Amino acid sequence: MKRCSKCGGEKAESEFYAAKGTRDGLRGECKTCFAARARCWYAANRERVIARVTRWQQENPDRHRATQQKVRDRRKPLAREDHLQRTFGITVADYEGMLEAQGGGCAICGRPPRRGSSLHVDHDHVTGQVRGLLCFKCNGGLGQFGDDLEQLSRAVGYLTRQDGLTQLAVERVQGLRAA
DSSP states (O other): OEEOTTTOOEEOGGGEEEOTTSSSSEEEEEHHHHHHHHHHHHHHHHHHHHHHHHHHHHHOHHHHHHHHHHHHHHHHHHHHHHHHHHHHSOOHHHHHHHHHHTTTSOTTTOOOOOTTOOOEEEEOTTTOOEEEEEOHHHHHHHHHTTTOHHHHHHHHHHHHOOSSHHHHHHHHHHHHHHO
16 A cells, blocks of 8 residues: 555555656556646647647658557457447447348348458438348448338339330330431
8 A cells, every 4th residue: 555645545556657766666646646637737738739749740650650550450349349339239249140140141132241341230210220231232222212112112013024114115215316
Protein backbone atom coordinates (compact mmCIF):
# COMPACT_ATOMS: atom_id res chain seq x y z
CA MET A 1 0.00 0.00 0.00
CA LYS A 2 1.14 3.51 -0.78
CA ARG A 3 -0.21 6.98 0.01
CA CYS A 4 -0.83 9.39 -2.90
CA SER A 5 1.01 12.69 -2.50
CA LYS A 6 -1.89 14.62 -4.13
CA CYS A 7 -5.14 13.18 -2.83
CA GLY A 8 -3.70 11.52 0.29
CA GLY A 9 -5.53 8.27 -0.42
CA GLU A 10 -4.02 4.93 0.60
CA LYS A 11 -3.95 2.78 -2.56
CA ALA A 12 -2.45 -0.43 -3.89
CA GLU A 13 0.93 -0.09 -5.61
CA SER A 14 -0.71 -1.12 -8.90
CA GLU A 15 -2.55 2.24 -8.77
CA PHE A 16 0.75 4.12 -9.28
CA TYR A 17 2.86 4.49 -12.43
CA ALA A 18 6.46 3.30 -12.42
CA ALA A 19 9.19 5.91 -12.00
CA LYS A 20 12.88 5.11 -12.22
CA GLY A 21 15.05 6.94 -9.72
CA THR A 22 12.54 6.93 -6.90
CA ARG A 23 13.09 4.99 -3.72
CA ASP A 24 10.19 2.56 -4.30
CA GLY A 25 10.20 2.77 -8.13
CA LEU A 26 6.73 4.41 -8.24
CA ARG A 27 5.47 7.94 -8.87
CA GLY A 28 4.27 9.92 -5.85
CA GLU A 29 0.80 10.61 -7.24
CA CYS A 30 -1.72 7.88 -8.07
CA LYS A 31 -2.88 7.16 -11.62
CA THR A 32 -6.20 8.95 -11.01
CA CYS A 33 -4.52 12.16 -9.83
CA PHE A 34 -1.96 11.96 -12.65
CA ALA A 35 -4.76 11.62 -15.24
CA ALA A 36 -6.67 14.58 -13.73
CA ARG A 37 -3.54 16.74 -13.84
CA ALA A 38 -2.83 15.67 -17.44
CA ARG A 39 -6.41 16.56 -18.49
CA CYS A 40 -6.06 20.03 -16.97
CA TRP A 41 -2.69 20.57 -18.66
CA TYR A 42 -4.10 19.47 -22.04
CA ALA A 43 -7.12 21.78 -21.70
CA ALA A 44 -4.77 24.71 -21.05
CA ASN A 45 -2.40 23.78 -23.92
CA ARG A 46 -4.77 22.20 -26.46
CA GLU A 47 -3.96 24.45 -29.45
CA ARG A 48 -0.21 24.08 -28.90
CA VAL A 49 -0.47 20.28 -28.71
CA ILE A 50 -2.65 20.04 -31.83
CA ALA A 51 -0.26 22.30 -33.77
CA ARG A 52 2.74 20.18 -32.70
CA VAL A 53 1.03 16.91 -33.68
CA THR A 54 -0.15 18.33 -37.01
CA ARG A 55 3.36 19.59 -37.78
CA TRP A 56 4.85 16.17 -36.96
CA GLN A 57 2.30 14.44 -39.20
CA GLN A 58 3.15 16.75 -42.10
CA GLU A 59 6.91 16.29 -41.59
CA ASN A 60 6.63 12.49 -41.29
CA PRO A 61 3.91 11.39 -43.75
CA ASP A 62 5.25 7.84 -44.21
CA ARG A 63 5.50 7.15 -40.49
CA HIS A 64 2.09 8.74 -39.89
CA ARG A 65 0.50 6.60 -42.64
CA ALA A 66 2.14 3.44 -41.23
CA THR A 67 0.89 4.26 -37.73
CA GLN A 68 -2.63 4.92 -39.00
CA GLN A 69 -2.60 1.58 -40.86
CA LYS A 70 -1.52 -0.27 -37.70
CA VAL A 71 -4.37 1.33 -35.78
CA ARG A 72 -6.89 0.42 -38.50
CA ASP A 73 -5.63 -3.17 -38.64
CA ARG A 74 -5.80 -3.53 -34.87
CA ARG A 75 -9.23 -1.90 -34.73
CA LYS A 76 -10.83 -3.76 -37.66
CA PRO A 77 -12.31 -6.71 -35.70
CA LEU A 78 -13.63 -4.33 -33.04
CA ALA A 79 -15.09 -2.00 -35.66
CA ARG A 80 -16.94 -4.91 -37.29
CA GLU A 81 -18.36 -6.01 -33.94
CA ASP A 82 -19.40 -2.42 -33.18
CA HIS A 83 -21.03 -1.99 -36.61
CA LEU A 84 -23.03 -5.22 -36.41
CA GLN A 85 -24.19 -4.46 -32.87
CA ARG A 86 -25.01 -0.80 -33.47
CA THR A 87 -26.69 -1.23 -36.88
CA PHE A 88 -28.43 -4.60 -36.64
CA GLY A 89 -28.32 -5.58 -32.95
CA ILE A 90 -26.33 -8.77 -33.65
CA THR A 91 -22.88 -10.02 -32.69
CA VAL A 92 -20.20 -11.56 -34.88
CA ALA A 93 -21.20 -14.92 -33.36
CA ASP A 94 -24.80 -14.30 -34.48
CA TYR A 95 -23.54 -13.48 -37.99
CA GLU A 96 -21.42 -16.64 -38.10
CA GLY A 97 -24.40 -18.72 -36.92
CA MET A 98 -26.62 -17.24 -39.65
CA LEU A 99 -23.94 -17.91 -42.27
CA GLU A 100 -23.63 -21.54 -41.14
CA ALA A 101 -27.45 -21.96 -41.14
CA GLN A 102 -27.51 -20.66 -44.74
CA GLY A 103 -24.95 -23.24 -45.82
CA GLY A 104 -22.06 -20.76 -45.92
CA GLY A 105 -23.47 -18.59 -48.70
CA CYS A 106 -26.03 -16.03 -49.82
CA ALA A 107 -29.62 -16.80 -48.73
CA ILE A 108 -30.84 -16.27 -52.32
CA CYS A 109 -28.18 -17.51 -54.74
CA GLY A 110 -26.00 -19.57 -52.35
CA ARG A 111 -22.77 -17.86 -53.45
CA PRO A 112 -20.18 -17.85 -50.61
CA PRO A 113 -18.56 -14.54 -49.62
CA ARG A 114 -15.36 -13.58 -51.42
CA ARG A 115 -12.12 -14.11 -49.51
CA GLY A 116 -11.55 -11.30 -47.03
CA SER A 117 -15.14 -10.12 -47.45
CA SER A 118 -18.47 -10.80 -45.82
CA LEU A 119 -22.08 -11.00 -46.88
CA HIS A 120 -24.48 -8.10 -46.37
CA VAL A 121 -26.90 -8.30 -43.46
CA ASP A 122 -30.33 -8.00 -45.08
CA HIS A 123 -33.00 -6.42 -42.92
CA ASP A 124 -36.49 -4.98 -43.16
CA HIS A 125 -36.06 -1.21 -43.34
CA VAL A 126 -39.39 -0.61 -41.62
CA THR A 127 -39.10 -2.98 -38.65
CA GLY A 128 -35.31 -3.39 -38.53
CA GLN A 129 -35.78 -7.17 -38.37
CA VAL A 130 -32.77 -9.08 -39.75
CA ARG A 131 -33.86 -11.47 -42.53
CA GLY A 132 -30.60 -13.12 -43.59
CA LEU A 133 -27.24 -12.67 -45.28
CA LEU A 134 -27.02 -11.74 -48.96
CA CYS A 135 -24.25 -11.27 -51.51
CA PHE A 136 -23.72 -7.84 -53.04
CA LYS A 137 -25.72 -8.61 -56.19
CA CYS A 138 -28.75 -10.10 -54.44
CA ASN A 139 -28.80 -7.37 -51.80
CA GLY A 140 -28.61 -4.71 -54.50
CA GLY A 141 -31.35 -6.41 -56.50
CA LEU A 142 -33.74 -6.38 -53.56
CA GLY A 143 -32.78 -2.79 -52.86
CA GLN A 144 -33.58 -1.75 -56.45
CA PHE A 145 -37.05 -3.21 -56.04
CA GLY A 146 -37.43 -1.44 -52.70
CA ASP A 147 -38.46 -4.69 -50.98
CA ASP A 148 -41.78 -4.35 -52.86
CA LEU A 149 -43.27 -7.85 -53.15
CA GLU A 150 -45.73 -6.77 -55.83
CA GLN A 151 -42.95 -5.40 -58.04
CA LEU A 152 -40.85 -8.53 -57.48
CA SER A 153 -43.84 -10.69 -58.35
CA ARG A 154 -44.39 -8.75 -61.58
CA ALA A 155 -40.68 -9.17 -62.41
CA VAL A 156 -40.95 -12.94 -61.92
CA GLY A 157 -44.06 -12.98 -64.10
CA TYR A 158 -42.23 -10.99 -66.77
CA LEU A 159 -39.27 -13.38 -66.77
CA THR A 160 -41.45 -16.50 -66.93
CA ARG A 161 -44.15 -15.43 -69.39
CA GLN A 162 -44.57 -17.40 -72.60
CA ASP A 163 -47.23 -15.28 -74.31
CA GLY A 164 -45.07 -13.71 -77.00
CA LEU A 165 -45.30 -10.16 -75.64
CA THR A 166 -41.54 -9.98 -75.48
CA GLN A 167 -41.39 -10.81 -79.19
CA LEU A 168 -44.05 -8.15 -79.86
CA ALA A 169 -41.92 -5.55 -78.02
CA VAL A 170 -38.88 -6.51 -80.14
CA GLU A 171 -40.93 -6.12 -83.33
CA ARG A 172 -42.16 -2.68 -82.23
CA VAL A 173 -38.59 -1.52 -81.60
CA GLN A 174 -37.51 -2.82 -85.00
CA GLY A 175 -40.50 -1.04 -86.60
CA LEU A 176 -39.48 2.23 -84.93
CA ARG A 177 -35.93 1.88 -86.24
CA ALA A 178 -37.18 1.26 -89.79
CA ALA A 179 -39.37 4.39 -89.74
